[in-house]
Amino acid sequence: MMKILVCVKQVPEFDLEAEIKINDSGQxxxxxxxxxxxxxxxDEYAVEEALLIKKSFSDVKIEALTVGPEDASAxxxxxxxxxxxxxxxxLTREENPLLAGQVAQWISIxxxxxxxxxxxxxxxxxxxxxxxVGPMLAEFLDLPCATSVISxxxxxxxQSVIAEREIxxxxxxxxxxxxxxxxxxxxxxxxxxxxSLSNVMRAKRAKLExxxxxxxxxxxxxxVSALDYPGKTRAAEVLSGSQEEKAQQLYRILQEKAxxx
Amino acid sequence: xxxxxAVIFESFEGKIxxxxxxxxxCAVELSNGDTDEIQLILLxxxxxxxxxxxxxKGGRNVIAIETGNGGFYNSARYKSILTGLFxxxxxxxxxxxxxxxxxxxxxxxxxRMDAACLTGVEGVFDAGDRLGYVRSIHGGKIVERLxxxxxxxxxxxxxxxxxxFSDSNSAQGTVDLRADSGEESTIRNxxxxxxxxxxxxxAEASIxxxxxxxxxxxxxxxxxxxxxxxxxxxxxxxxxxLCDLGWLEYSQQVGVTGAMVxxxxxxxxxxxxAAQHISGMRNAGFIVAINIDPKAAIFNYSDxxxxxxxxxxxxxxxxxxxxxxxx
Ligand SMILES: Cc1cc2nc3c(=O)[nH]c(=O)nc-3n(C[C@H](O)[C@H](O)[C@H](O)COP(=O)(O)OP(=O)(O)OC[C@H]3O[C@@H](n4cnc5c(N)ncnc54)[C@H](O)[C@@H]3O)c2cc1C
Ligand SMILES: Nc1ncnc2c1ncn2[C@@H]1O[C@H](COP(=O)(O)O)[C@@H](O)[C@H]1O
Numbered sequence: 001m002m003k004i005l006v007c008v009k010q011v012p013e014f015d016l017e018a019e020i021k022i023n024d025s026g027q028x029x030x031x032x033x034x035x036x037x038x039x040x041x042x043d044e045y046a047v048e049e050a051l052l053i054k055k056s057f058s059d060v061k062i063e064a065l066t067v068g069p070e071d072a073s074a075x076x077x078x079x080x081x082x083x084x085x086x087x088x089x090x091l092t093r094e095e096n097p098l099l100a101g102q103v104a105q106w107i108s109i110x111x112x113x114x115x116x117x118x119x120x121x122x123x124x125x126x127x128x129x130x131x132x133v134g135p136m137l138a139e140f141l142d143l144p145c146a147t148s149v150i151s152x153x154x155x156x157x158x159q160s161v162i163a164e165r166e167i168x169x170x171x172x173x174x175x176x177x178x179x180x181x182x183x184x185x186x187x188x189x190x191x192x193x194x195x196s197l198s199n200v201m202r203a204k205r206a207k208l209e210x211x212x213x214x215x216x217x218x219x220x221x222x223x224v225s226a227l228d229y230p231g232k233t234r235a236a237e238v239l240s241g242s243q244e245e246k247a248q249q250l251y252r253i254l255q256e257k258a259x260x261x
Numbered sequence: 262x263x264x265x266x267a268v269i270f271e272s273f274e275g276k277i278x279x280x281x282x283x284x285x286x287c288a289v290e291l292s293n294g295d296t297d298e299i300q301l302i303l304l305x306x307x308x309x310x311x312x313x314x315x316x317x318k319g320g321r322n323v324i325a326i327e328t329g330n331g332g333f334y335n336s337a338r339y340k341s342i343l344t345g346l347f348x349x350x351x352x353x354x355x356x357x358x359x360x361x362x363x364x365x366x367x368x369x370x371x372x373r374m375d376a377a378c379l380t381g382v383e384g385v386f387d388a389g390d391r392l393g394y395v396r397s398i399h400g401g402k403i404v405e406r407l408x409x410x411x412x413x414x415x416x417x418x419x420x421x422x423x424x425x426f427s428d429s430n431s432a433q434g435t436v437d438l439r440a441d442s443g444e445e446s447t448i449r450n451x452x453x454x455x456x457x458x459x460x461x462x463x464a465e466a467s468i469x470x471x472x473x474x475x476x477x478x479x480x481x482x483x484x485x486x487x488x489x490x491x492x493x494x495x496x497x498x499x500x501x502x503l504c505d506l507g508w509l510e511y512s513q514q515v516g517v518t519g520a521m522v523x524x525x526x527x528x529x530x531x532x533x534x535a536a537q538h539i540s541g542m543r544n545a546g547f548i549v550a551i552n553i554d555p556k557a558a559i560f561n562y563s564d565x566x567x568x569x570x571x572x573x574x575x576x577x578x579x580x581x582x583x584x585x586x587x588x
Binding site: 012014015016019020022029100101104126127128129130131132134135136138139140143144145146147148162164165166167168169170171172173174175176177178181187188191223224225226227228229230231232233234235236237238239243244246247248250251253254257259260 | 378
């Protein structure tokens with residue numbers, strides 16, 4: 001049997017309805033009943049890729065894992081709704097910051113006991129935007145790793161996977177990695193499916209494997225962070241008035257700048 | 262504290278990747294004038310001329326390591342060569358550019374060396390007894406200021422955020438050319454293949470109108486095409502998600518993994534302003550953004566901000582512009 005792990009993260013979506021605000025400690029953002037949470041978009045591609053592998057090879061088991069507080073389990077449930085077989089939740093305390101190195105270490109401790117053949121992560125989390133957990137996890141597990149993977153083909157007969165990494169300028173870096181290996185999945189590799197009703201029902205009933213982060217290792221706190229709202233790099237003149245007035249102003253501004261005749 | 266910073270340069274097809282010069286600027290900003298040392302590092306194949314170029318333009322000593330392996334970048338080998346080198350050199354900071362290659366090996370290198378690692382670094386500051394780093398989170402709606410207490414920090418810069426290094430006064434450094442035949446790797450390089458030619462359409466356009474996920478439906482893209490026809494010498498571009506969906510061609514994608522553009526006018530419609538997109542268009546002459554969310558990050562990079570629903574506003578712009586043109 002081949003075992004695949006997909007790491008998924010629950011992220012908040014801040015938009016018109018749920019404006020982003022920094023909390024009183026200055027180290028986090030406020031989330032409340034207005035905040036919509038969803039699975040990190042890049043992780044949807046990773047889940048889909050695992051499901052596609054399962055479809056083309058027999059005897060594949062896919063597990064999804066998340067690290068986070070209570071609510072984070074929704075991302076695992078979503079993955080199960082898409083068709084993942086088993087869910088694992090490394091439960092952190094609400095106040096634990098999720099530092100990349102720490103998250104990767106926690107996952108590695110759990111993964112060591114499970115002997116996965118392939119581990120998939122997203123290329124980046126939309127909230128932290130670091131692209132670190134995947135390659136760090138690979139390092140903790142001493143696995144070969146390829147990031148920004150835009151195409152992959154397993155070759156179980158060779159115990160390897162051929163991966164194409166997207167690099168700059170329309171090029172791809174084509175590699176063969178010995179299994180077990182870790183790939184971080186870039187958007188565009190596939191079209192992630194929506195959860196199916198039957199899988200969602202199954203996911204609802206399924207019991208997640210819950211592991212307390214504290215039982216794995218102690219939190220590091222070498223990093224001090226303070227959040228701020230971004231400054232402006234340009235004039236950022238905000239137009240006002242009706243739509244038509246704004247369009248007229250824009251026309252005049254572009255004329256003044258000699259951008260249009 | 263005396264810092265010793267290593268800057269890892271990257272080359273592709275015999276040329277230095279431009280963001281490497283930005284990583285050097287970051288290293289210079291971190292350093293304390295003359296007391297701190299900056300060592301330049303280059304890995305790859307046939308490095309002599311490139312190493313010479315870096316030592317001249319960078320004004321510092323270069324260690325260039327021929328890695329064999331057909332000149333291919335290989336993360337497993339790079340991590341082991343660099344770990345050996347940095348143990349020998351005793352560095353406190355490592356700077357490199359957040360290219361797809363830098364992002365591929367830097368986090369693993371940091372873990373291997375027990376170092377802290379920061380990616381997407383857009384600025385540095387003095388945080389008292391430590392150095393501080395600035396990066397964007399939450400799609401650019403928040404900036405994070407971090408300071409790290411670690412004997413070694415790996416700093417990966419966001420392309421386009423630091424100025425490319427240039428200093429005409431700097432003295433030329435020395436070049437130390439080495440070779441590392443390397444060990445077997447669990448990763449085998451097969452080839453570098455080109456899947457897409459760079460399109461000249463975006464490079465030649467003086468006005469680029471660009472669409473993002475705010476368009477929601479493929480049909481809505483007619484709006485951006487019509488808007489484009491209002492201007493002469495214009496082209497239609499977009500953010501990555503629209504290309505992933507197949508609504509636009511990948512040759513139309515602007516950003517770190519798409520085209521880097523600098524038209525006279527960049528008109529961003531329904532684009533949130535994630536760092537990866539901003540890197541590709543921040544050098545445009547004039548930037549106008551249309552977004553329904555007044556807090557959209559794109560507005561922080563814009564000359565003119567228009568808070569409107571693009572589905573109704575773009576038709577108004579087209580109509581108004583046609584009317585005013587006719588006068
Ligand atoms: C390694 C890597 C490389 C990447 N390279 C690139 C790249 O080259 N180029 C790139 O673009 N991205 C790239 N990305 C992706 C990037 O991180 C963002 O995910 C992407 O840029 C977001 O695209 P968007 O702004 O169109 O979508 P979103 O972030 O979803 O933003 C949509 C915006 O539309 C607005 N909106 C919604 N409805 C309306 C309406 N009716 N009227 C007006 N506005 C509306 C919303 O307020 C929002 O601001 C990369 C990511 C990674 C990890
Ligand atoms: N808290 C988490 N739980 C599970 N997976 C995570 C977590 N954080 C990051 N990841 C995985 O690592 C990828 C990169 O995240 P990041 O390093 O935060 O940009 C994500 O796409 C996820 O697949």
